[in-house]
Every structure is written in structure tokens, then in C-alpha cells.
Amino acid sequence: MSEMIHLSSAVRQNLLSLQSTADLMSKTQNRLATGLKVNSALDNPNSFFTASSLNNRASDLSGLLDDMGQNVQTLKAADEGIQSITKLVEAAKGKANQALQSSSTADRRKFASEYNDLLGQIEDLAKDAGYSGKNLLGGGTANDLSVVFNEDGTSKLSVSAVNYTDTSSALGLSDLTVGTAGTVATTETALMAGKEGTTDKLEIKVGGVLKGTLDYGSDASASDIVAGINAISGITATTDGTNVSITSEDGQISIDDTVTTSSDLGTIASTDFTAGSFDTDTSIDTSIKSLTAALSTLRSQASTFGTNMTVVENRQNFTTKLVNTLEEGAGKLILADSNKEGANLLALQTRQQLSSTSLSFASQADQNVLRLFG
Incomplete structure (x- = not known):
């Protein structure tokens, strides 16, 4: 049977105070080291799990932010493509007007050939307007864009692709017959x-x-x-x-x-004559009307893409702010105040020194008994 060591009341009290101060110092040092006042559910279950939920949502939304940024770039590529196509259509309209002002059939056929070259450039440009595997000017459901705004996918924006790789389908601009003399x-x-x-x-x-x-x-x-x-x-x-x-x-x-x-x-x-599409004023006027309609279509589509881009950019900015709000809220629940914890540590160190001194005094009182036998 082990023997118990009996401490005086004063010594025991000072010892308990030192142990308590050491425990508090350990917790304070841990908070300063980790920057967290709640490191686990044991510290504060309610704050820990609430902060975890907020941080998880912020992480999910941060992942969506990357996708939004890429979708904005896809929309920008399409918008830049439309602006360039618009300039080419305006150039084609210029060729038609030049043909209308000319009385030379040979010149008109030269303008018709240049017109066809411009349509070819429009189709090539539309094919090159993709970004990261998506081409909103390339047509087809595979090129449709779906932008997700929240973590469960219930809030989204769908953008349908248009097909400008074939000018005759979406723009109503077909190649002209140049004509043969x-x-x-x-x-x-x-x-x-x-x-x-x-x-x-x-x-x-x-x-x-x-x-x-x-x-x-x-x-x-x-x-x-x-x-x-x-x-x-x-x-x-x-x-x-x-x-x-x-x-x-x-x-x-x-x-x-x-x-x-x-x-x-x-x-x-001769047997080789072929009439050209720009040979008569009437046919040129028809082409000019088609070009005017195509310009209207392009400007309308550019407006649609511009609206879509504005929506995505607004949601991107909102999501960025929301992520900051969630992380800030989580931080208020679990982050330690380094200034406060530093002051606490300094106070605890002072308390520890005082407790050690007090313990020393209490021990000296017990040691005075030995002097009776000296």
C-alpha cells in the first residue's frame, strides 16, 4: 500500500493555481500558433460545425467562380467574333454598292468574286471564335453554354450557340454566281x-x-x-x-x-455564257437587302451575348462577395484575436510567476518547522 504525501493547504492551493495557469497558457499558446480559438468540436461544438458549414459552402462557390470566369471568356470570344464578322458583312455590303454604281459587267463580276471571298472569311472567322472547346458561333448543342451560379445547380444561365460557319443558314447570305462571259x-x-x-x-x-x-x-x-x-x-x-x-x-x-x-x-x-448575280441592278438590290438583314441579325445577337456577359459578370462579382462574407462569418466563430490572446499570454505568464512565488512562500512556512529541531 503506497503512502500518501500530505501537502499543506497553502501549498496545495498554490499548486492547483499553477496547474490551472499552465493549462490556460497551453490553450492560449495553441490559439496563437493556429490562429484559431476553436480548433475542434471539443472546444465549441456549435461554433465549430457552423463555421465548417460556412467554409464548405464558400469552397463550393469558389470552385464555381473559376467556371464563371472561363464562361465569361467564352462569351467574350463570341462577342469579339461577332464584331469582326459585322465588319466583314459591312465590307460585303460596300462591294454590293460598288457594283450597283458600276455600269461595267466585268467590274460587277469582279465585285461579286470579292463578295464571295468575304463570305468565306466570315465562315472561317466563325470557326475560329471558340474558347476552351466551346464556340458560341459554331452552332450545335455541344457548343451551348450552361453557367451554374450556386452550389446545388438550381440557379444557372443557358446560352444557345448560333451557327455562323455557314453564312447561308443563320445570316441568309449565299455565295453569288460570279458569271462567265x-x-x-x-x-x-x-x-x-x-x-x-x-x-x-x-x-x-x-x-x-x-x-x-x-x-x-x-x-x-x-x-x-x-x-x-x-x-x-x-x-x-x-x-x-x-x-x-x-x-x-x-x-x-x-x-x-x-x-x-x-x-x-x-x-x-458561244455556249459558255453564265449570268452573274451582280449583272443586274435588281439582283444587286436583293443582295443589299439580305446584307442589311444580316447586319440586323448580328447586332441583335451581339446584344444578346452582351446581356449574357453582363449577367455572368454580375453573378461572378456577387459570388466573390458572398464567399468573402461566408469566410468572414466563419472566421468570427473560430478565429482567435491575436492581440487579445497575446495579452492573455502575457497576463498568464505574470500570474504563473506570482503563483510560483506564492508557492515558494508557502513552502518556506512548512520549512520553518525544521528549525525547531535544528
């Missing part, structure tokens, strides 16, 4: 072989309509005839001294002499 190919020999006397003439028709009549003349040469044909408005004739090419931008062209004999030139007609 009607061309007659013959030789100087064949051209002059049809001459029958001084009264024979050469007729040039375009689209079945007589455009000009040339008198062969008694001393007209092949080069004279070619020059005469070339002087007719809307017709181009060239020769290299052997072969003759006669071209009309306005329709199928044919040549024939007026005197019919066994050595008659015979009708020579």
Missing part, C-alpha cells in the same frame, strides 16, 4: 473566208439581239474587222494574227455574215 473562238482565215463581194456584212449579236453590223469592204483586212468588233460597246475582240477571240459579258455572242453562199461563214455562237 460568252466567248467565240475562230481564226482570221475563217473570219475573212465568209466575205462574199462588197455587199457582204458581218453581224454581231448578243443574246439574239443585233449589237452591230460591220461592212467587210473591198479592202478590209482581218485586223480591221477585229478592231471594228472591239469598238462595239460591251464586246471585246482580240487577235494574235491567227486566232481571234470575241467576248461578251452580257450574253451568248454570235457572228455571221449576211450573204448566204456555199462559202458562207456560218453562224458561230
